[in-house]
Every structure is written in C-alpha cells, then in structure tokens.
Amino acid sequence: xxxxxxxxxxxxxxxxxxxxxxxxxxxxxxxxxxxxxxxxxxxxxxxxxxxxxxxxxxxxxxxxxxxxxxxxxxxxxxxxxxxxxxxxxxxxxxxxxxxxxxxxxxxxxxxxxxxxxxxxxxxxxxxxxxxxxxxxxxxxxxxxxxxxxxxxxxxxxxxxxxxxxxxxxxxxxxxxxxxxxxxxxxxxxxxxxxxxxxxxxxxxxxxxxxxxxxxxxxxxxxxxxxxxxxxxxxxxxxxxxxxxxxxxxxxxxxxxxxxxxxxxxxxxxxxxxxxxxxxxxxxxxxxxxxxxxxxxxxxxxxxxxxxxxxxxxxxxxxxxxxxxxxxxxxxxxxxxxxxxxxxxxxxxxxxxxx
Amino acid sequence: xxxxxxxxxxxxxxxxxxxxxxxxxxxxxxxxxxxxxxxxxxxxxxxxxxxxxxxxxxxxxxxxxxxxxxxxxxxxxxxxxxxxxxxxxxxxxxxxxxxxxxxxxxxxxxxxxxxxxxxxxxxxxxxxxxxxxxxxxxxxxxxxxxxxxxxxxxxxxxxxxxxxxxxxxxxxxxxxxxxxxxxxxxxxxxxxxxxxxxxxxxxxxxxxxxxxxxxxxxxxxxxxxxxxxxxxxxxxxxxxxxxxxxxxxxxxxxxxxxxxxxxxxx
Amino acid sequence: xxxxxxxxxxxxxxxxxxxxxxxxxxxxxxxxxxxxxxxxxxxxxxxxxxxxxxxxxxxxxxxxxxxxxxxxxxxxxxxxxxxxxxxxxxxxxxxxxxxxxxxxxxxxxxxxxxxxxxxxxxxxxxxxxxxxxxxxxxxxxxxxxxxxxxxxxxxxxxxxxxxxxxxxxxxxxxxxxxxxxxxxxxxxxxxxxxxxxxxxxxxxxxxxxxxxxxxxxxxxxxxxxxxxxxxxxxxxxxxxxxxxxxxxxxxxxxxxxxxxxxxxxxxxxxxxxxxxxxxxxxxxxxxxxxxxxxxxxxxxxxxx
Numbered sequence: 001x002x003x004x005x006x007x008x009x010x011x012x013x014x015x016x017x018x019x020x021x022x023x024x025x026x027x028x029x030x031x032x033x034x035x036x037x038x039x040x041x042x043x044x045x046x047x048x049x050x051x052x053x054x055x056x057x058x059x060x061x062x063x064x065x066x067x068x069x070x071x072x073x074x075x076x077x078x079x080x081x082x083x084x085x086x087x088x089x090x091x092x093x094x095x096x097x098x099x100x101x102x103x104x105x106x107x108x109x110x111x112x113x114x115x116x117x118x119x120x121x122x123x124x125x126x127x128x129x130x131x132x133x134x135x136x137x138x139x140x141x142x143x144x145x146x147x148x149x150x151x152x153x154x155x156x157x158x159x160x161x162x163x164x165x166x167x168x169x170x171x172x173x174x175x176x177x178x179x180x181x182x183x184x185x186x187x188x189x190x191x192x193x194x195x196x197x198x199x200x201x202x203x204x205x206x207x208x209x210x211x212x213x214x215x216x217x218x219x220x221x222x223x224x225x226x227x228x229x230x231x232x233x234x235x236x237x238x239x240x241x242x243x244x245x246x247x248x249x250x251x252x253x254x255x256x257x258x259x260x261x262x263x264x265x266x267x268x269x270x271x272x273x274x275x276x277x278x279x280x281x282x283x284x285x286x287x288x289x290x291x292x293x294x295x296x297x298x299x300x301x302x303x304x305x306x307x308x309x310x311x312x313x314x315x316x317x318x319x320x321x322x323x324x325x326x327x328x329x330x331x332x333x334x335x336x337x338x339x340x341x342x343x344x345x346x347x348x349x350x351x352x353x354x
Numbered sequence: 355x356x357x358x359x360x361x362x363x364x365x366x367x368x369x370x371x372x373x374x375x376x377x378x379x380x381x382x383x384x385x386x387x388x389x390x391x392x393x394x395x396x397x398x399x400x401x402x403x404x405x406x407x408x409x410x411x412x413x414x415x416x417x418x419x420x421x422x423x424x425x426x427x428x429x430x431x432x433x434x435x436x437x438x439x440x441x442x443x444x445x446x447x448x449x450x451x452x453x454x455x456x457x458x459x460x461x462x463x464x465x466x467x468x469x470x471x472x473x474x475x476x477x478x479x480x481x482x483x484x485x486x487x488x489x490x491x492x493x494x495x496x497x498x499x500x501x502x503x504x505x506x507x508x509x510x511x512x513x514x515x516x517x518x519x520x521x522x523x524x525x526x527x528x529x530x531x532x533x534x535x536x537x538x539x540x541x542x543x544x545x546x547x548x549x550x551x552x553x554x555x556x557x558x559x560x561x562x563x564x565x566x567x568x569x570x571x572x573x574x575x576x577x578x579x580x581x582x583x584x585x586x587x588x589x590x591x592x593x594x595x596x597x598x599x600x601x602x603x604x605x606x607x608x609x610x611x612x613x614x615x616x617x618x619x620x
Numbered sequence: 621x622x623x624x625x626x627x628x629x630x631x632x633x634x635x636x637x638x639x640x641x642x643x644x645x646x647x648x649x650x651x652x653x654x655x656x657x658x659x660x661x662x663x664x665x666x667x668x669x670x671x672x673x674x675x676x677x678x679x680x681x682x683x684x685x686x687x688x689x690x691x692x693x694x695x696x697x698x699x700x701x702x703x704x705x706x707x708x709x710x711x712x713x714x715x716x717x718x719x720x721x722x723x724x725x726x727x728x729x730x731x732x733x734x735x736x737x738x739x740x741x742x743x744x745x746x747x748x749x750x751x752x753x754x755x756x757x758x759x760x761x762x763x764x765x766x767x768x769x770x771x772x773x774x775x776x777x778x779x780x781x782x783x784x785x786x787x788x789x790x791x792x793x794x795x796x797x798x799x800x801x802x803x804x805x806x807x808x809x810x811x812x813x814x815x816x817x818x819x820x821x822x823x824x825x826x827x828x829x830x831x832x833x834x835x836x837x838x839x840x841x842x843x844x845x846x847x848x849x850x851x852x853x854x855x856x857x858x859x860x861x862x863x864x865x866x867x868x869x870x871x872x873x874x875x876x877x878x879x880x881x882x883x884x885x886x887x888x889x890x891x892x893x894x895x896x897x898x899x900x901x902x903x904x905x906x907x908x909x910x911x912x913x914x915x916x917x918x919x920x921x922x923x924x
Contacts, residue, residue: 012475013474014452014490016474041849073851073854077850078851080880191714196868199847206812206850232467232469236460238446249460318849323836323852324842324849
C-alpha cells in the first residue's frame, strides 16, 4: 500500500498520548506536599530541626544539636506517618482507577466488591477477641478483605454462570451487606470495644510506624506493577467487552487479574490505615478531569496524586484540631463529598468520561 | 470441498440461546477474496452467525478460518485471523482517533506491552488510506457518522486479519455514505485479498457488492448462491413475506424494490 | 470548630448538672411514692422496688454499696462487681424492651438511653432512672442519693457518700507532694485516646496535683476525650504515663517503651509508667477510691 494522497503524510503518526508531562507535574506536587507535611506537625518543631534530623538519617551531618525527643518526633513518628499515608493513598487511588476501568463504572472502587466490609469484619473480630489485638488486627483485616472479594467472585460466577461486570458488582453488594451485618452484630455484642472498632472504621494513621511501612510495601509494590502493566488493556476495554474480545483480549481474565492485584494492595493498605473512604473515587476522577481519559495517564497520575491527597488529608487530621486528631476518614469524606457533586455536575455537561 | 483453499468453513454450526436454536445446521465454505452477503429478515440469524464466526457466542459444530479450527485458537490468534466490525460500536468518546485505530494492533502485543512505533505507523497509514489523517488527533466523539464508520473499519484493518466480518456496516449512514463505505471495503478486499462476510440489510447493495449471497431464514441457510440466483422476485417474496421486485438498472446491476400489497383490508 | 465543640461540651455539662438527682430533704424515711430527678427528668416510684434491674455496671456497684443489693434481681452482662450479682446476658447498649420485660422488673436503671427506650418502658409502667457517666464527683454523689431515695436506702446512700468523701480526702492528704507542673498522659486505648482534666478521671487526678497533657488543646475537645497525636505526646513529654488499656489491649510499660520513638520520653527513661485497673477506671462508683489509692501509691514510688 503506497502513501495516501491526503495531508499528514511524511509527517508520520502524531506523538503517543502525553504521559511524561502530567506524571512529572504530579511528582512535583508530591515532593512539595511531602516536604510540607514533614515540616509541619502538632509538635511545633523548627524547620531547621526537621532538616537536621532527616539529613542525619541519610548520612549528612549538619551542625547543631537536636534533642532525643525531637529526633524521635521527626524520624519515628512524623516521617513514617507521612510515608504510610502516601503509600495508602497511592494504593487506594490506583486501585480505584483500575476498578473503574475494569468494571467500566465511574463509581467503582476497591470497596465495591467487599474489601471494606471484609476487612471491617476481620478487624472487628480481632479487636473483640482482645488478646494481642494490636498485632492481629492488620492480618485479620487483610484476610477479611481478601476472603470477602474471593467470595464475591465465586458468588458472582455461580449466580450467572460466567463473570459479567454486573453479576460481580451485584454479588459484591450482597457479600458486603452480609459482612457488614455480621460486623455490626459482633460490635453490638461487645459494646465495650465500640470505640476501637469505630476508630478503625473511620480510618487513621495515628499509630503509623516504620514497621507498618515495611509490612505493606511488598503488597503495594506488586499490586502497582501489575496494575500499571494493565494500562493499555484498560484502554482496550473502553470499547466494551465484546469488542475487546474480538481484539484478542479476554475481559474476564483481565478483570480477574486486576481485581486480584487491586484487592491485595487495597487490603494491605486498609489493614494499617482503617477504612479511609473516597480516595479511590475522587482522585481518579480529578485526574480524568484535569489530564486525559487514557489509562496510560490515569493510572500513574492517580497513583502519585493519591499519595499527595492522603498525605495532605492526614496533615489536616493532625493539625486542624491539634493536639487532638480528627479521624482521617472524616477529612477525606469532607473533601470527597462536595468534590463528588462537582464531578457529577461537570460530567453532565461533558457526557461519558470513561 | 478442498479444505486448505477455503478462507472460511462451517460444518454443522448450531447456536442456541437458552435452549432455543438461533442457528441450526449451517454448512458453508467461502473461498479467499470472496464477499459473502448475509441476507434475511430481522431475527433470521445474520448477526448470530457473524458472532459465532468471531467466537463471541458459544456454538456447536466446526468453524475453520484458513484451515485452523477456531475453537482451538487462542483469543489473540483468532483476532489475528478474524476482524469484527459490530453494528453499533462502543466509542470511547475522549480517545484520539489514532489511539483508537492502534487498538487494532492488540492481537500483536504482549499482555503488558504498549504499541511499538511500527504499530503507530501502521495505524497512521490506515488513517491516511481511509482519508482520516487530518483527524488523527481528534477525539473520537468529535467525528461525524461517516468518519466514525471509516475509523472503525480502520481499526479492524489494523488487525491485518484475512477475514473481515461486518455487521450491517452501513445502517447508520445516509445513502451517499453507504455506497462510499462499501466501495472502500471492496477496494480493500481487492488490495489485500480480504475475505468479507457482511450482514446486509439493503438487498440492492448486497446484490451489487457481494460475490455470493446466503439467505438465512429462521436460523437455517435457505438459499445460497450468486446474487443473480438468490435475489429473485419469487425467493425474496417467499422469505421476506412481502412483495418485492428485482429490477436491473442501465448498467445491468441488481435493484431490489419493495411493492405495496394491493387488495388487502383497507 | 473548636469553639463550637467547647460550647457544646459546656452546654452538655451544664444540662448534666441540672438534671442530676436532687432529693427532697424530707424523704429520709421510705414514704412511697417517691419522686427523684435523674437525667431523664422526674421519675416517680410508687412503691418500694423489689425487682430492680440494673443495666449499668456502675449503678450495680452503687446499689450494692448502699445496701439495696437484695432488691436487685437482674443486672446486665457487664455488671461483674461485686461478685455474685444476678448477671444476665442483657447488653445495655443493644436492648429489646421485650427481653427486659421478661424479667418483670419494677425499677430499671440505665447508663445509656437509646432513643425511645424509656418511653417504651413507660408504656409497661416500669420507672426508668437514667444515670449516665458522671462528669464529676458531685454528680456521682447525687446519683447515689437518687438511687438511695428510689430504693428506700437513702440513709445507706448518705453513709456511703460520706465514706467516699472521707476516703478521698484521706488519700489526697496522704499522697506525696508532686513537683509543680507534674503532667500525665492517660492512655484510654492504643490509638492515643486520652482524657483532659475536665473529665471525671481528670478531676480525680487533679486532686493529686496532676495535670493532663491533653489540656493543651482545650479541656473540652471531644467531650474531654481527645485522640492525641503521637508527636504531640512526645513533645509534651509527660512526667508519668497512666495506662488504662492494659485489660483491653495489653498495653504494658515495656510495650510502651518499645513503641518507635517513645524511648526518648522521660517517663520511659525514669520508668514512670503505671498500669491502672481499666475495669474500675471506666466507672464512677464505690471503687473510685481504689483507683485513686493506686495512683497515689504510684506517685509515692515516682516522687516519694
């Protein structure tokens, strides 16, 4: 086939979807947010103190002495909290964007298929069975989340004979309802433990440590690699399941892989943070509104912006009522609710963002 | 029937939805480079047959594409052999035209891979060939009906499959655009040696473009053969349940026109 | 936001005091019917109750302390003191009126008043006294007197209040003088929920000359029970740490010392971390003196 007669020939194809620019901008924002969140806290430390402590730990010795307590505040309390917030936010936002792609549903997020309800039940059981609850809690929450989503998948496939988006989402609603009911019931039976269960459900990074960071990094890393690997396939799915199939993609296999990866990462994240809501929905939508609908952009930029968003939200949780905490879930929902209305309004005028 | 020479071969093809047969006992063989027009009343099984060929519905029997049994192929391999243009494609409105066409390269990319420069070049050449080069960076949602039609065709061609399945390819277009689109398919068929199977609502266009015609009736192949043999007053009247007349225009092309039934209850 | 909370908390505290039981001085002898004022308003008891149901662990302790124990026929699952109470599986936080009615009580005491529970019980003509968590010792004493009047043990209630007053005063007198500015961090749970000096517990500890680090954010934030940030606790560097989360959550001096960064605290270095019996610490009944004595003993170890 020879070159066609129309213009544009010789110029070659237009450049691929611009990914580098939005990613760099998001990274720059993340760096600024991280620096600010590390510099500010309820403990009123000077910027010089913070810089000295951080420099000290990366092998750079600056003049001046810092007290042991200030050292501990920066390195053992504040920094792990900022980093953990970034990891959890990144995971929730990436998981949300992936779920929205694979279910082609703008309201999908990792909580949709029962991660939240399952993790809530697991955490509640761990808390009320009391002994060593603090060590058991993340493991129980993680297990609960994974069990709930697996059950959703089984029920969804059993109910309809094959796993369509609709049958899985409906199964997720049913499984979440049952798990939430069980959790509420156990909670009511153990009224004395109401407070810790309630705190966990609202989400918090108040007891973040480096060991929490180490605990979830492997899951978040594996999940991130797998989900980012699907960025092109999620674009293929935008033409619908049937056409994607005729293009050589098995939507069920893609869905199963994406759900498995997103669930593992999300369950690990909420196991240390509690049920922080809204991140998985508002961050990807904000990214779509400001950049491009291609998942090659949406996935990496959601990942980075999710980290920035939750670090900022947690800064609010720490500072707005200092020295008291505000539950993190309250802060994210407080921003998330109005933002959601804004998204819906702008969608009405732009029809069909996905 | 010489197996290796057929682009497409069906043996005892049966498709049923919830126990109700939508297609039964279809046998057919299509030579490379042919254009098979599938005709028949609504619900006769035209779309179902196309979807079975693309393995989008479960079926019994055998379907072979260039000699390979479809049931044994991976999705990816099948997509390298058969490209399918649905009747009403789902359009990601915000995707750029060039990226949409590049989706057709999916069967040649690894699971986690993105397009290579060669794939993008192939997509761009197709856009140019279909007169869409200037629109390469436009979002799909901004294109006209005719442009979208060509764009979807370009995506299917990007699959570089020897067999092209078209489901009512021109139903969304106005009259002038219909002929234009089918001319384009016909040119590409000639250029690339494509085998085309198209469900066609417009019998006149079927008569003018198809090299052979298969008339489906209640899930069975009622008549097959050249357009001249199948598109006759008697056959069409019988199977479409209406009075039609088949005419010849000045160039000798087939023209099928419906006729009002006289003498019915007024 | 904080101003609003303070205002709210103040309003709640005021209402709580206003509704605290006030007993007419004439009601020394059991002359039925009796009317007492509780947090749910005036409650009239027509005759001496003999089938009392307590759905409040603290009220149960108070009833036994004033000598009304023999009239108590059913208590909730959390009423584990004194030993031998007629415990049921009832849960004061999730009640069904039918389950309550099954025990045919003639007086019910609750510490938690879900909407419409009292109204529903009223249709059964069972009087309900609502004695929520006392915000101060004074309110706790009022609750004693109210329960005394309602059960025909007003004299016993007065004696018990007098005993408590004397005992508290004795403990405070005998406690070591702590240095000026001695602060404590009181840990309610491992996520750093704490108490301010405005709470019941905070007021008890103030008697010993201690001040809560949580006061820095305003004493009425979150009803006096704020969740503190770890870095704030570290910077505040409290003189002592009191753990009220050993029973629930296994917090110990060594587990606290092992928390990342906490080893820098002077309370950790000086081993001034003390476990409080949390089952007592959450109640405002007769055993507050045990708790107060425990803290006084800890202070002697720390500063004596």
